Amino acid sequence: MSHVYKNYRTWSASVRWFHWINVLSVMALIFVGLIMLYKKELGITSLDAKIGLKELHVIIGYIFATNLFIRIIFAFIGPASARFSAFIPGKGFRQNLQRYRESLKSGKPQQFIGHNPLGKLAVTALFTLLIILAISGLIRAGTDIYYPPFGSTVASYIAEEGIDPATLMPYQKEGVNPERMASLKTFKSPFGKIHLYTAYLLMLLIVIHIAAVVRAEVKEGDRLISSMFSGNKVLTEKPQDE
Numbered sequence: 001m002s003h004v005y006k007n008y009r010t011w012s013a014s015v016r017w018f019h020w021i022n023v024l025s026v027m028a029l030i031f032v033g034l035i036m037l038y039k040k041e042l043g044i045t046s047l048d049a050k051i052g053l054k055e056l057h058v059i060i061g062y063i064f065a066t067n068l069f070i071r072i073i074f075a076f077i078g079p080a081s082a083r084f085s086a087f088i089p090g091k092g093f094r095q096n097l098q099r100y101r102e103s104l105k106s107g108k109p110q111q112f113i114g115h116n117p118l119g120k121l122a123v124t125a126l127f128t129l130l131i132i133l134a135i136s137g138l139i140r141a142g143t144d145i146y147y148p149p150f151g152s153t154v155a156s157y158i159a160e161e162g163i164d165p166a167t168l169m170p171y172q173k174e175g176v177n178p179e180r181m182a183s184l185k186t187f188k189s190p191f192g193k194i195h196l197y198t199a200y201l202l203m204l205l206i207v208i209h210i211a212a213v214v215r216a217e218v219k220e221g222d223r224l225i226s227s228m229f230s231g232n233k234v235l236t237e238k239p240q241d242e
């Protein structure tokens with residue numbers, strides 16, 4: 001059967017740059033995060049190494065969080081393919097999802113210039129997890145190693161009277177008020193749990209996301225993967241969102 005191929009402009013440069021910087025920084029954060037989690041099993045026991053790993057994770061975290069922050073600005077003021085409306089499920093979403101799923105079952109999948117309805121759900125879930133990770137991570141960066149943006153506030157809170165907060169060292173008791181340190185521990189603990197469980201959820205979603213993208217590439221033939229590099233999709237059917 002012969003197909004008529006038509007080229008469409010899809011993801012804007014801002015979306016593609018965000019996507020690949022996000023992929024690289026998230027991979028690096030997961031890698032360092034897993035080393036932090038299994039440091040004992042890996043034979044990493046010194047306090048300096050523990051702090052060094054956290055500092056490395058946080059520095060990569062700044063790249064990740066800045067990229068995410070810029071992406072969110074583009075979701076408000078950027079081109080159509082970058083806007084929230086391009087992925088957050090809106091009016092008529094249930095029916096669209098139903099129609100899309102039926103088209104998958106019938107073996108003649110609907111094609112889209114932007115996200116298909118399942119893709120919209122995936123992107124919304126991914127963004128939610130990324131935002132939770134960025135916020136909880138930035139809070140823990142402040143409470144654990146006194147790094148920006150909250151580190152100086154945390155250090156000022158726990159420093160003993162007459163001690164310069166800037167001289168406090170992570171995991172050192174000198175110059176720290178014990179009661180305030182205890183209440184800081186109570187405060188920071190849930191953020192550590194949220195951060196960890198969200199990271200696990202993200203890892204699961206990344207696996208599903210990659211499997212779904214590969215399936216769409218193979219079954220729907222819309223060159224989804226190369227479109228995230230080139231910004232072009234080549235479709236054989238009339239797109240549903242033209």
Ligand code: HEM
Nearest residue numbers: 026029033034037058061062133134137138140141192199
């Ligand atoms: C996709 C993004 C991220 C992923 C997948 C991720 C993953 C992880 C993992 C697996 C851990 C180990 C948890 C543990 O030791 O209990 C961790 C800890 C940590 N992360 Fe992230 N992280 C991300 C983003 C960030 C960001 C943006 C920051 C801050 C700039 C950050 C700061 C921290 C800190 C301070 C810890 C230590 C918390 C603790 O010891 O409980 N993370 N992260």
